[in-house]
Amino acid sequence: MVEGLDKLPHFNPDNDDQITSVMHFRQQLKESDGVIFSTPEYAYGVPGVLKNALDWLVSSGELYEKPVAVISASPIFSGGDKALASLMLTLTALGSHVNANCSLSIGNIKNKIGESGEVKDAETIQALDKVLKDLINQIVGRAGGWEIIH
Numbered sequence: 001m002v003e004g005l006d007k008l009p010h011f012n013p014d015n016d017d018q019i020t021s022v023m024h025f026r027q028q029l030k031e032s033d034g035v036i037f038s039t040p041e042y043a044y045g046v047p048g049v050l051k052n053a054l055d056w057l058v059s060s061g062e063l064y065e066k067p068v069a070v071i072s073a074s075p076i077f078s079g080g081d082k083a084l085a086s087l088m089l090t091l092t093a094l095g096s097h098v099n100a101n102c103s104l105s106i107g108n109i110k111n112k113i114g115e116s117g118e119v120k121d122a123e124t125i126q127a128l129d130k131v132l133k134d135l136i137n138q139i140v141g142r143a144g145g146w147e148i149i150h
Contacts, residue, residue: 002025002028002029004021004025005025005049005050005052005053006049007021008021008022008025008049008052008053008056009021009022010052011052011055011056013059016056016059016060022056025053025056026056026057026060026062029057029062029063029066030062032066033067033139033142034066034067034068034069034135034136034138034139035063035066035067035068035069035096036068036069036070036071036132036135037050037068037069037070037071037087037091038071038072038073039071039072039073039080039083039087040072040073040074040080040083041072041073041074041078041079041080041081041082041083041084042083044082044083045082045083045086046083046086046087046090050087051090054090054091054094057094058093058094061095063091063094063095063096064094064095064096065095065096065097066096066097067096067097067099067102067135067138067139067142068091068096068097068098068102068135069102069103069104069131069132069134069135070084070087070088070091070098070102070103070104071084071103071104071105071106071128071131072084072087072104072105072106073105073106073107073109074105074106074107074109075108075109075110076107076108077107077108078105078107079105079106079107079108079109080105080106080107081105084103084104084105088103097138099134099135099138101130101131101134102131102134102135102138103131104127104128104131106124106127112124
């Protein structure tokens with residue numbers, strides 16, 4: 001779990017390798033076998049904090065050919081589809097392995113989660129399970145293993 005994206009400074013390529021928080025963020029991603037991005041939609045796009053964090057990765061390559069899953073959610077029916085599309089486009093530019101089976105847009109999210117934040121909608125749980133299994137299979141496949149989850 002990566003925390004502290006809001007603590008990253010505004011992107012500036014002149015300070016590319018001199019900021020401790022940026023170096024730590026990059027190291028976390030470098031050490032991961034795969035990454036799950038989960039984002040709300042904000043003004044028909046990804047929140048600025050997430051976009052800023054991704055901008056810090058443009059020249060460093062931590063997400064190059066890395067398996068990723070992308071999940072968006074919105075209280076409106078479209079499910080954050082514009083944020084999902086924007087994020088997938090950015091991840092493609094970063095060279096991530098973006099698989100259509102590893103993306104999910106969840107609409108009407110407020111009616112699908114409980115008071116403590118857990119997902120309570122059976123269809124959403126099933127869709128999340130499918131995305132996660134596909135991501136795991138991509139990771140295992142990259143490591144030379146067999147598809148292990150059906």
